[in-house]
Amino acid sequence: xxxxxxxxxxxxxxxxxxxxxxxxxxxxxxxxxxxxxxxxxxxxxxxxxxxxxxxxxxxxxxxxxxxxxxxxxxxxxxxxxxxxxx
Amino acid sequence: xxxxxxxxxxxxxxxxxxxxxxxxxxxxxxxxxxxxxxxxxxxxxxxxxxxxxxxxxxxxxxxxxxxxxxxxxxxxxxxxxxxxxxxxxxxxxxxxxxxxxxxxxxxxxxxxxxxxxxxxxxxxxxxxxxxxxxxxxxxxxxxxxxxxxxxxxxxxxxxxxxxxxxxxxxx
Numbered sequence: 001x002x003x004x005x006x007x008x009x010x011x012x013x014x015x016x017x018x019x020x021x022x023x024x025x026x027x028x029x030x031x032x033x034x035x036x037x038x039x040x041x042x043x044x045x046x047x048x049x050x051x052x053x054x055x056x057x058x059x060x061x062x063x064x065x066x067x068x069x070x071x072x073x074x075x076x077x078x079x080x081x082x083x084x085x086x
Numbered sequence: 087x088x089x090x091x092x093x094x095x096x097x098x099x100x101x102x103x104x105x106x107x108x109x110x111x112x113x114x115x116x117x118x119x120x121x122x123x124x125x126x127x128x129x130x131x132x133x134x135x136x137x138x139x140x141x142x143x144x145x146x147x148x149x150x151x152x153x154x155x156x157x158x159x160x161x162x163x164x165x166x167x168x169x170x171x172x173x174x175x176x177x178x179x180x181x182x183x184x185x186x187x188x189x190x191x192x193x194x195x196x197x198x199x200x201x202x203x204x205x206x207x208x209x210x211x212x213x214x215x216x217x218x219x220x221x222x223x224x225x226x227x228x229x230x231x232x233x234x235x236x237x238x239x240x241x242x243x244x245x246x247x248x249x250x251x252x253x254x255x256x257x
Contacts, residue, residue, distance in 0.1 A: 009120070034120040035174065045119040
């Protein structure tokens with residue numbers, strides 16, 4: 001498998017995370033999913049990359065962007081990859 | 087083990103033989119912080135791998151096997167990974183309980199063990215199967231260099247032999 005540029009930190013069954021997945025899928029973007037724990041306190045990996053323990057969080061190595069909050073991420077995905085052939 | 091009575095013998099298994107290329111698979115690979123889909127070939131691309139099939143997380147053999155393998159500290163020599171028919175949450179608990187330096191694949195539907203010919207249907211747990219206890223030492227081409235599969239239930243890996251095979255391969 002080639003390494004996708006985008007890594008999505010997500011929680012199993014988290015609707016905010018699924019919202020981001022829909023946005024990524026809508027633009028045909030490849031991404032790697034990393035599933036973390038329901039307990040905030042057990043999410044040091046997310047805090048290390050984004051400064052917060054909330055999910056979803058994405059890291060896009062294509063642009064160097066790291067971001068939390070599903071609405072922000074969806075906006076970002078639209079802005080960055082929304083245009084045809086962007 | 088000498089228990090003074092006959093231990094249950096398992097029917098012959100049909101695992102990948104030494105010299106064969108082991109079947110590839112992709113499953114969630116669990117570490118102490120998260121899990122993500124990883125294929126066996128991604129691991130072997132980086133060097134030799136010791137793949138340890140173990141009983142479900144929470145069982146006493148899983149505890150004993152990982153206790154022994156953690157004490158042997160093989161992680162500096164090669165990649166050591168486990169696999170069983172437990173979900174990723176249970177595998178993560180096992181890693182945390184042992185403070186394990188190794189990662190564990192989660193395969194609750196037990197498809198990998200089935201494909202590798204080492205499936206073990208559990209008597210009295212209808213609908214649940216797990217892998218037989220087994221160890222496979224794979225080189226960077228995913229070729230099986232050493233294989234051991236339990237013939238009794240339970241039977242534990244010959245740890246000294248496994249470690250010797252690891253050292254032979256990487257030294």
